Amino acid sequence: MNALLSGALVLSWSSGFIGAKLGAESAPAVTLLMWRFLPLTAVLALVVALRARDAWRGLSAGVLGRQAAIGLLSQSAYLFTVYYAIQLGVSSGTTALIDGIQPLVAGALAGPLLRQYVSRRQWIGLWLGVGGAAVVATADASSAAGAAWWAYLVPFLGMLALVAATFLEERSRTRVAPTVSMTVHCATSTVLFTALAVGTGTATPPADPSFWFAVGWLALVATFVAYGLYWLVLERSGVTKVNTLMFLMAPVTAVWGALAFDEPFGPRTVVGLGLGLAAAVIVHRGGTRSARIRTRRARPVRTGEPAEDGDRLPGRCGTGRA
Structure with a gap:
């Protein structure tokens, strides 16, 4: 059962990049993101009104403002760069791999910023991960279908936004419930992308049925299914297992993109993905120092939740996923 749940998690999480590719073929990135977040925010607001009012009690304007900033970085900026990069012609597999090195980069910065140091073996993994992405x-x-060279910098900017959001969350003294963080992040993204779409005259959705299929795919599969499976696998298998699964997203997305969209998948792609997987193994087995490193990859933290131990790199915060 655990293997089935893990496989479903990898597929549903990877589906976000495939859904972004589908949507990019029928509408601009801001249009797709606006209509993705509008229904999500409405559903979350309804859940809050009916079942999660207590989670908001005692939260100050400063705490909610910090969550909004985290959402802007980990969700709005990250997702826009992913969608825009794919729209520019960067393959979904390459975008997923660049996104996947975020916890490695965060780990490299954890020492000087958080005094959480990375072992020598983990540094080897960090460079392997960057090399694989390159x-x-x-x-x-x-x-033949490759994008302009500068288009590959776009997902790197999104990855750096995730890194910034990670450290902003790590330095927060108040942990909020998942319902609160998800609602604030989605509401912030809804306001931002609606304003951008209206301002650029792209708020009207296209009549193409594939657009609405992509919106439904992203809202249901890439958000609710993936998020629910994440928590279920986390409860059954632990944080380290979940974070290891995250590094499988790039090869799965690359294969999926090659089959669905005829995206490039040659020998160099195989070598790069192999380097990324090797980096993940080395990083997760390489923590030997007493200063252990925490991670929150796509995992909002419950109020009052204790810190976790383990040789893990700081990971993705909030609900930023493709």
């Missing part, structure tokens, strides 16, 4: 990006760019 190999896949160059293979993608050299293909």
